[in-house]
Amino acid sequence: MSVRTVVDLGVLTLLCLLGVLGFETSFGEYDFLLAGLGGLLVGTGVVLAANALRLGLVVTVLAGIVGYFLLGTLFAMPGEGILAVLPSLRSLAGLAIGAVHGWADIVTLAAPVEAPYYMPVLPYVSTWLVALVGTLLVTRWLPRRPRTVWRSGVLLVGPIALYVVGILLGTDEAYLAAVRGISFAVVALVWLGWRSSGAERADAAGSARLLRGKLVGTAVVVVGAALVGALVGAAVAPPSSSRFVLRDEIEPPFDPLQFPSPLAGFRKYTKDLVDTTLFTVSGLQPGESIRMASMDSYDGKLWNVAGPEEAASGAAGFSLIGRTVPPPPLLTPSSMTEATVEIEKYSDVWLPFSGYPSRIDFQDGESRALAETVRYRPDSGTGVLTGGLESGFRFNVLSVQQASVSDDALADVPVAEIAQPSVQDLPDIVVAKAVEFSGEAETPIAKLRAIEQRLKTQGFLSHGLASDAVPSRAGHGADRMIELFTRTQMVGDQEQYASAMALMARDLGYPARVVMGFAPDIPDGGGTVGVVGDDVTAWVEIAFLGVGWVPFYPTPDQTDVPQDLTPKPKTEPQPQVRQPPRTDNRSDELLTAVETDDSDKDDRKPPFAIPGWVWAVTGIVGIPLLLLGVPLLAIAALKKRRRARRRGRGSGDRRVAGAWDELTDGYAELGFEVPRGRTRRQVALSLEGQLHEQGVGDSAPLHTDTGPVRAVEGSAAPGTAIRLVPIAAEIDAAVFGGDEVADESVSERWNEVEESLGIARRSAGRTRRMIARFRIRSQRDWRSVNVALPGRSGSAASAGMGTPADAAG
Template sequence: MSRFTRTAASGKPARPAPAPKPRADRPTGPGTAWRPFPRAAWTDVAVLSVLSLLGVLGLETSFGDYNFLVAGLGGLVVGTGIAMLGYSLRLGVVTSVLAGILAYFLLGTPFTMPGEALLGVFPSVSSTAGLALGAVFGWKDIVTLGTPVEAPYYMPVLPYFAAWLIALAGTMLASRWLPTRPRTVWRTGILLIGPVLLYLTGILMGTDKTYFAGLRGVVFAVVAIVWIGWRRTKTESADAQGAARLFRRKILGTATLVLGAVLIGALVGGVLAPDPKSRYVLREEIQPPFDPLEFPSPLAGFRQYTKTLADTPLFSVTGLQPGEMLRLASMDAYDGKLWNVAAADSLVGGSGSFRLVGRTIPAPSLVTSNQDSTVTIDVTGYEDVWLPGVGYPTTVDFDDAASQDESETLRYNAESGTAVLTSGVESGYQYTVSAMLQQTYRDEDLANVPVADVQLPAVQNIPDVVVAKAIEYAGTADTPIDSLRAIEQALKTKGFLSHGLASDGIPSRAGHGADRLNELFTRTQMVGDEEQYAAAMALMARSLNYPARVVMGFAPDVPEEAGAIEITGTDVTAWVEVAFEGVGWVPFYPTPDQTDVPQDQTPKPMTEPQPQVRQPPRMDNEADDLLTAVEIADTKDEDKDKDFELPGWAWVVIGSVGIPLVLLGVPLLVIAALKSRRRRRRRSRGTGDQRAAGAWSELTDGFAELGFEVPRSSSRRQVAVSLEAQLAAQLADTSGASDVVDAAAFVAPHRLVPVADSVDSAVFGGQRIEDDVVESNWTAAMASLATAGKSAGRLRRIFARFRLRSKRDWSQVNVRGSRGSGPGRR
C-alpha cells in the first residue's frame, strides 16, 4: 500500500505534493495554446525535406518537364506545414492527420492542376476529383503510359501526393516521437524510411534513362550518414574540453566522408555504372493494357482487302469445314464515322476490354453450341493485331517455336469472340484454334424468342434516312426475328453489290460514315459492298432497340474434304449479329448478290410554261386559329420542367467545398460520438465509487484535450494542484491580471482539490456511495471543466470537441487506475 493510501485510510489530511516541474518542451504557463516547434526538430525536418526532394527528382525521366517538381515541392510544403502547425496548436495525431487531408485537397490544385483551378488558386470539381484519382490510380498509369506522361490530367498529383505523405509522417515523427526518446541510430534511421521509399519510387517508376543518378545517390548517402552521425550523441553531456575535442572529431570525420563519397562517386561510379538497358524499372516489366482504339477500325480497312490485297495470300487454313467462316473482329460502337470496339473505360467488360489469357480461353456468357471445330492457321501475308479465328475459341496453341513467346501477348474478349496479339501478327506464325460454333436456328424456332438484354455502347449520329428505312422495311412485323429478316431481305433484293473496282459497272465509294450511308439510301439505286450493307443493317436494328453488332471476317469457298484453304483479300466479308435471349448471337447477311446495276434511262419530263395568275390577298384571321392558349401554356410548362438543372456554380461549390467537408466531417462526427459514449458510460455504468472515479477521469481528459498538461503517475490531489496552477495562469492571461497569485481568485468557485478529495474519499472509503454523492462529483467536475473551456478560448474549445486524449495519456490513466484497491480498482 502506497504512502498516499495509508494517509487516506487513517483519516489524516493528505499533504499536497508539489506540482511536477513542467518539461522544457511543454510549457504550462500563460499562452499554452501555442507551443514553439522543437529546435532540434528543425534540423531533422530540413534534412528530410532535402532527401525527399532528391527522391522526387528521380521522376524527371517519366514526366519530361519540371511541372512534377513544382507539384513535389508543393507536397513537401503542405505536409510539413500542417504537421508543424498541428504540433504548435497541440492537436492530437488524429486531428493533425485530418487537417493534413483537408489541406491536401484545398491547397493541392495550384501545385498540380492550375489550369483546372478557379481563379488560378481555388479547387474546382475536376481538380478535387483529380487529386483523389491521382493518389489512387496514378501509380498504375505512370508505369503503363508512354513517356513523357502528359495524360490523364491528374498525373502531376502523383509526386504531390507522395511528397505530402512523406513530409506529413516524417515531420510528425521528428517533432512528437523522436524528441521524447534517447537518440539512437535505429530511431533516427526510422525517419529515413520515407525518403528512401520515395527515392526507390523515382527509380522503379522511371525509365531506363537516368537523371543525374550518380550525383543524386552520392548526395543522398552523404546527407543521410552525416545527419545520423551528428544527431547520435550530444556534446552537452561532456565538459568544455571534451565537447571541443568531440566537435573537432566530428568535423574531421564529416570532411573525410564527404571527400571519400565524392571521389568514389566521380571516379569509381563512372567505371562501375551498370548499362542503362539492364536498369530495372517497372515500366519494362509491366505489360500495359491493350487499347484497341490506338489501332484503326478493322472495318475501315475493308476496301484495302478487296483492292490492294485481292490476290495476296494472307494465310492458309487447315480443318475448315464447308460453310464455316473466320472471325476477325466484332464491333458494337458507332460514332457517326466508324463502327469500332467500345472504349475500354466506357463500358465495363465491353468489346474494347481485352484480358490477358493463357492457352485456355474463357467461354462467353451468351452462346449455344452443338458443334466444335479445330483449325490450324499458317500466316503468310497478313499483318495486324487482330488474330483470325473460328467461332468462339476455347484453346489457342502457337505451334511454331519462333512464335511460342507470342502466346504471352495474347489478349481476348470473351463476349465478342475477338482475340488480339499486342505484339502484332506477322508472317510465319502458325497456331491452332479449337472453338465452339454457334448453333443455327430456323426462324420458326425464334418466333417467340425476345432479343437478349445485352449492355452495348450507345450508337451516335444515326442518319435520319436509316431510321426511316428501318421502319419502312420492318413494316408490320410483330416479332424481332420477322423485323430483322424483313430488313435483311429488303437490303438484299433492292440493293446491288459493288466493291468500287474498275471492273464494276457502277462506282461505289468506300466508308460507312453517316454521309456514306445517307448516300446509300438517297441515290436512285443502293450500291455498296459488305461494309456498307452490314453497317446499315446494324444501325437499323439498333434504331429499333435490337442489340446488334457488325462482325468482320473471311468467307472462303470450302469444298468437301478440302485440305489447306488459301485465304486472299477477295474472301473478306462482313455481317450482322443480333443477340437473342437464351440462344446467342444470330447472324444476318444483308449484302445482295446482284452485281449488274440497271441503267436509269427514263426521260425527264419537259417543263411547260404556265400562265401567271395573281394570288388573292392573304386573310389575317386564318393565322389566329393555328394556336390555342392551352397548347402554349402546356408547352411552356413542359419546357420549364425539362430545362431545370443545377447551375454550374452550384456544382463547383459542391465539389470544392462539399467533398473536403465530407472527408473531414465524417471522422470528426465519429470522434464526437466516441466521446459522448465515453462520458455516458462513465456516468451511468458501474458502482457508485466507479462512477465517481469516472467523473475525475472525465475532468482530466477534458483538461488534456483543452491543451493543459495533466501530470502522469501522480495522485489526484497532485494533479488537481497542478491543473489549478495552470488554470489560474491562463485565467490571468486572458483576464489581464498582473499576478498569477491574484488570478487564483478566479479559480476559487471551481477549485479542483475538493473534487479530487471527494473522489478519493468515494474510491478509498470502502463504503457504499449514494447517487447524490456521485452526481455532486460530476456537477463539480463539469463546472470546473466549463471554466477551463471558457479560459482556453473559442478555437481551443472547438478543437477539444473533436480531440481524444493521446495514447500515452491513456496508458498512464490505466496505470494509475490499477494502483487503486478495493471498490475503486479499475
C-alpha cells in the same frame, strides 16, 4: 523547438527534395517542383502548428488532411482553382483522384506527362505524406526516447521511399543520378553519425576525442562517397536501356482505335489481294467461316471495335490471355473445331479464328514468344496481336461454334440486353428504311429477317471493280449510307449492306454488330485451304436472350444492275446531313494496310521470358526481405553461440563472470545505458535506476545492500520487482572468493540472470523486445567510447566487469 529538432527537419526536407527531383523525367519541366515544395510546406507546417496548439495525434492527422485539400489547389492545380488560390469542385476532385489513380496513369502515359490535369498531385501528395509523418516523428517520438542510430534511421524511411518512387515512375533516362545519389547518401550518413547523443555524458577529454573522430569520419564519408559514386558507380551503373522503370513493364489498356477499322480496309482485299493467299487453314468443315474482328461502335464515319472508354461503360475490354481462352458470356455451343492456321501474306493485327476460341497454341518458338502479347475480348470473339502477324506464324485453335437456331425456335425469344456504345450521327434515311423494311412484323426475328430479305433481294452487288456493271464507292459512313438508299438501285458490297442492316437493327433497339472475316470454299472432308482476298466477307450478328449471337447475311448475290436504272451522277440534289468534325489523328486514307513492327527479330523477347511484373514484385518484396532476413538470422545465431560459450567454457568463476556479461549485454540490447569501467554494484545501481525511471518491472524504490540476496522478488510476471544489486554481490563473491565455484552455484547465477532479463523483456514492450532480439550491445559499445575513465587499469575494469576476454564475448 530545439536546435537538434530544427536540424532534423532541415535534413528531412533536403532528402525529400533530392527524392522528388526524380519526377523530372516523367514531367519534363520543373513545374512539378512547386507541387513537391508545397507538399513539404503543408505537411511540416500543419504538424508544427498543431504542436504549438498542443493538439492530439488524431486531431493533428485530421488537420493535415484538411490542409492537404485546402492548400493543394494553390500548389498542384492553380489553373483549376478560384483565383488560383481557393479550391474549386474540380480541383478538390483532382486532389482526390490524383492521389488514388494518378499512380497508374503516370506509368501508362507517354512522357512528358501533361494530362490529365491532376497529374501534379503525385509529387504533392508524396511529399505531403512524408513530411507529415516525418515531422510527427521528429517532434513527438524522438525527443521522448534515447537517441540511437536505429531510431534516427526511421526518419530515413520516408525520403528513401520517395527516392525509389521517383526512379520507378521515371523513364530510362535518369535525372542527375550520380549527383542525387551521392548527395542523398552523404547527407543521410553524416546526419546519422552526428545524431548520436554520446557526447552529452562524456567528460571534456572524451568530448574532444569524439568531436575529432566525427570530423574525420565525416570527411572520410564525403570523400569516399564521391569516389565510389564517380568511379565504381560509373563502372557498374546499367545502361539506360537496362534501367528498370514501371512504365516499361506495365502496359496501358489496349486501345483498338489505334489501328484502322478492319471494315475500312474491306476493298483492299477485293481489289489488291483478290488472288493472293493470305493464310492457309486446315481442319474446317464445309459451311464454317473465319471471323477476324467484331465491330460494335459506330461514330458516323466508321464501324470499329469499341475503345477502352466505351468498354468501361459496359462492353467488355481486351485483356492479355494465356493458352486457355475465356469463354464468351453468351453462347449456345454446338460443335468443336480444331484448326491450324499458317500465315503467308496476311499482315494485319486481327487474329483469324473459326468460331469462338477456347485454346490457342502457337507452334514455333518465334510465335510463342509473341503469344504473351495476344489480347482477347471474350464477348466478341476478337483477338489481336499488337505487333502484327507475319509470314511463317503458325498456330492451332480449338474453337466452339455457335449453334444454328431456326427462326421458329426464335419466334418467342426476345433480344438480349447488352450494353453497347451508342450510335452517332445516324442518317434519317436509315431510320425510315428500318421502319419500311421491317413492315408489319411483330417479333424481333421476323423484323430482322424482313430487313435482311429486302436488302438481299432489292440490292445489287458491286465491289467497284472495272469489271463491275456499275461503280460502287467504298466506305460505310453516314454519307455512304445515304447514297446507298437514295440511288435508284441499292449498289454496294458486304461493307455497305452489313453496315446498313446493323444500323437499322440498332435503331430498332436490338444489340447488333458487324463481323468481318473470310468465307472460303471448304471441300467435303476438310483438308488444307488457302484463304485469298476474294474470300473476304462481312455479316451482321444480333444477340438473342439465352441463345447467343445469330448471324444475318444481307448482301445480295445479284450483280447485273440494269443500265437504264443507273442514275446520272449529280442530277438530283441529295439530302444534306451534318457530318461530325474530324477530331482524330487517323489518316484519311482508310485503305492503307496496317503497318506492322518491322524491327529486327532478334529484338523480340526470348521464349519463356519471365514477365516484368514478376521481377518487379521480386525486387520490391524479395530483396528487402533477403537484406533484412539474412543479417537478422546471423545475429540471432551469433548471440546463441556467445551465450553457450559464456555458460559452458572455462572454470566456475569464469562462467559466473560470463553470466554478468550476459546480463549487461542483454540490458544494453534492450536500450538501457550500461556504463563501462564501473564495478558490478555501480552498474547494477545504474540499471535499477533506469528500470525505475522507465517503469520497467516494479516501480518500487531502488534496492539497497540490505535485505535478502535475491534477484527477483515474487513471481516472474511483468511488473515484478527487478533487483540487480544482489546478483552483482553474489557474482563478486564467486569471482573474488578464491574458492572453486560449484556447478550448482553457476547454474543458480545464470538462472537469476535469465529470470531478470526475462522480466525486463516482457515489461519493456513488444517493440523493444523484438528489436533487442536482433541487436548486439548497441548502448554498451557507445558507452565504451565515451565513458572510459582515464587512467583506470585493466585489472580494475576486469574486477568490475569480468575478464576482458569475456567482455568481448
